[in-house]
Amino acid sequence: MLTVLNCLVVEHDYRFVGAALLICSIGSMVSMRLFSRARNVSRAKHAAFVFMAGVAGGMTIWTTHFLAMLGFIPNVEHGFEPNFTVLSLALAIVTSLAGFMIAASGERGPSIELGGGVIGMGIALMHFTGMRGFVVAGTVSYDPGLVTFSIVAGALLGMVATNRVARGETRRSQIAGIAALILGIGMMHFSAMGAVQITPDPRVAVPGQLMSDSVLALLVVAVTILVVVLGAVTHLAEEQSEQDAVAHYRHLAMHDPLTGLPNRAAVRDELPLRLKKAAGTSLAIIAVDLNRFKEINDVYGHAAGDAVLTQTTARMRAALVAGEFFARIGGDEFIAVKSFSRDNEVEEFAARIADAFSRPNELGKASFSTSASIGIAVHPKDGDSIDELTMRADLAMYRSKKLQDGSWCWYDADADEDGRRRGQIAIGLRSAITEGALRLVFQPQISMKQRRLLGFEALLRWTSPQLGEVSPADFIPVAEQTGIIVDIGDWVLRQACREATQWPAPTGVAVNVSPVQLMRPNFAERLTEILAETGLEASRLEIEITETILIENPGQALLVLRKIKALGVRVAMDDFGTGYSSLSTLFSFPFDKIKVDRTFLNALGRQAQATSVIETVIELGHKLSIPVLAEGVETDFQAAFLKDRRCDEAQGFLYGRPVDSSTAHALALSGTWQEDDAEALAKLTA
CATH class of the missing domain: 3.20.20.450 (EAL domain)
Structure with a gap:
């Protein structure tokens, strides 16, 4: 009588055992990360991540089993029956998919551990279905105690795996969940194999239509490649998703939600860069204030105020040319930046701003007319720092507001002396x-x-x-x-x-x-x-x-x-x-x-x-x-x-x-x- 428990030590090719453990580790990491992502994405993406986790998990379980089986060298003629071999792969994927679907369906309920138990039971189902397709010139029997142990161990470790990934909040918990799944697959396979007893019998003929080790090896290699490819795709998808998320949140942080214009935070980043690039050339900082905005809000409501802002800024965006910057820094406050070589370029820009702000704005049957107060400060003539330039542009803008004639004002040290001190104050x-x-x-x-x-x-x-x-x-x-x-x-x-x-x-x-x-x-x-x-x-x-x-x-x-x-x-x-x-x-x-x-x-x-x-x-x-x-x-x-x-x-x-x-x-x-x-x-x- 030959027991696999003994030949694990002396009759296994450990290159295959090592390969099995490697693919088990890679596949477990892929499937558990997909499971974790499935619990933290929108409903639209949830099903896709659960499906990928189930496919990756099922292929990992199956590949680990048959890679290890290829490393087993019994001294009897043997082969693999195609139908049960393929069926075991299908069962591995289906049970893994079902387990991840259950575990990902609830936020904190018992379904998390229930799904892990289903995955663990699926490992056992795949194993014994695959062993049903393992044909030898003899008889195969099992030790009931070891069989029971392998099934229970696989189920418990599957529950631990989903528990740690779903309920843990640290990176260590995530690693523990992956390790539990690796251990569950490995322990299930080797303890169940330890339960196998093979009794050679020359009277039992091995059918000729069985898959040989080499054919099975090709199939295993193909599935292994799929697992690795899925892992690579998952990694790239996560990287892209994180980059998209970072870009999305950065856009939200740097742009005004109502108008889509850059906001005050974007101005803090952009203006120093433009000032640095303007070394040796002139840079205009233009302060813009929307007149009558408070009046429109108070009399007609905030919906009218929002309509004025969105329509005005839409016209302003359409009027911008390459190299010009325009941002909203407050309720009715804006700032524009332009590099120039001739003063008339700045005045032409100011004229476009004045035109965009003076056109009528529509809300239903009502029409709202506004205008802009515009103040201009120039680097290096009016200052060398952003704070100086913005403050002086504001001072010029306040002078424009006092004039109330729709014109723009260049900063003037004498005219704005009182305003400058008020600005400093x-x-x-x-x-x-x-x-x-x-x-x-x-x-x-x-x-x-x-x-x-x-x-x-x-x-x-x-x-x-x-x-x-x-x-x-x-x-x-x-x-x-x-x-x-x-x-x-x-x-x-x-x-x-x-x-x-x-x-x-x-x-x-x-x-x-x-x-x-x-x-x-x-x-x-x-x-x-x-x-x-x-x-x-x-x-x-x-x-x-x-x-x-x-x-x-x-x-x-x-x-x-x-x-x-x-x-x-x-x-x-x-x-x-x-x-x-x-x-x-x-x-x-x-x-x-x-x-x-x-x-x-x-x-x-x-x-x-x-x-x-x-x-x-x-x-x-x-x-x-x-x-x-x-x-x-x-x-x-x-x-x-x-x-x-x-x-x-x-x-x-x-x-x-x-x-x-x-x-x-x-x-x-x-x-x-x-x-x-x-x-x-x-x-x-x-």
Whole structure:
């Protein structure tokens, strides 16, 4: 009796065994990677990857088995019956395909392991069908124990393979899944072969129509080639797919989804390259702003705004010639770049831009007309860096917008001097908060009757690394124009409230609020969050507003002020007397304080009108029971005048200059103020 278990050691050609293990490794890697891809692609590609995984897996199982069989050299006449040999290949592919289909059908359910079990059982089915076609001059029997072990081992390892690939999230898990399938195929084959017992019998004749080893070898080679080719195709397909995905995501990252134009990220990459290529030649950076865009959005809706953008930019793309670059960097902001040798080339380009932006845009039966504000800066005349050139193109564009005549403006250092500084301020403000360049100072507010410290007005200061100390009169308007005031205003409120929590109650803090910030729909809610975050009592916070917001949008302003008052926060009218409707607004809005503008105090004693205004405002405040605070008190004469007229509160250099946080804390702890202390306090806060 001859057992294969013994002849595995002494009667096998290990070249075939090695080849079997090699093709098993390659095929297992191919099929499991295809299976993994099938679980992570769209439905349209899912079936294709499952099919390829099943074919690769089935051919791998079959090839491994018959390559190993070719390495087996029994000392009896033998051959391979064609029908069962081909049937075993078909069964290997079908069961492998079914297993991968089941395992790939669910995201996380038990179907993953069930599919792996089907693959493992398919290995056994292929093996024993293939062995049914193995004909020898004798009888073939099996050891039931080893047969059972081989079937169970193959099924379990198949389950482990699909489990690791489908449920594992690391590369190590993927390798473990491939290794489990290799082990499952190899263990199934060799343990099942170990169960074979061959008893030579000269009376058993081997039919002549069987396939010889050489014929089977040719068939195995053909299938092996198919496995290798499928593996190569899979690898190339994956590489191409990854390249396509990278290209797709890069396109999405570098282009505006609405217009298809390059976006701000693409501009950051493209402009330095073009500037580098422009060495020795001229390069025009052109800033473009779409006029009336906000109006169209507000009046006709965002669908109309989108239609204007898509139609305008479609015309613009059609108007571009080779070497020109055009991108959308914001809602209605664009930038263009062009290399040139004559100025008229840039003007011709600007004319094409103006034409594309000025043609009517259609949405249904409606037609929308727009125009473009265009500013041009040139390298090297106007700057050597991208930041300089883009900033100066913006400055020229703002000048074009002011002209409102449809013309474009070249950057002019003299004409844009003020705009240039505003541009520098705008750039610096964007990073002022994160860089810690902003700070608060606090100016004392005094009760003239009770002779005590009531609180402080929080005043914003900015020290720019590039511009030095910048006056609030310079940077606040820029912050409002650019919208940066919203973030800055939040920061000021939070810092002022946080500082005030360190002072003894009821010392309060007054904070100026920009009209831009106040008119945001969520201002009251944001104020609530800041009070909760800092822990400051609402009654200790005073919001100062100017008449600007009351004149421009009285209805919305009244709604917001009522919400603020409902929180318990006090509201003061700042710069009273300088507006156009001061008296009427006192009856319409719920103010807790009136602040007389410093210009009247400065004119006191020189202009009779100033004296009359101050006296009238103080008297009006008394009749309406609204406290009046005089700003800019700097002399004893002014203080005496206010005291004689029974002015409630005052602030100014006479009582102390704006101080830092630690000094404000010390003053708040002292809490009182006497006339004899005025000089000492002024020195302390100087």
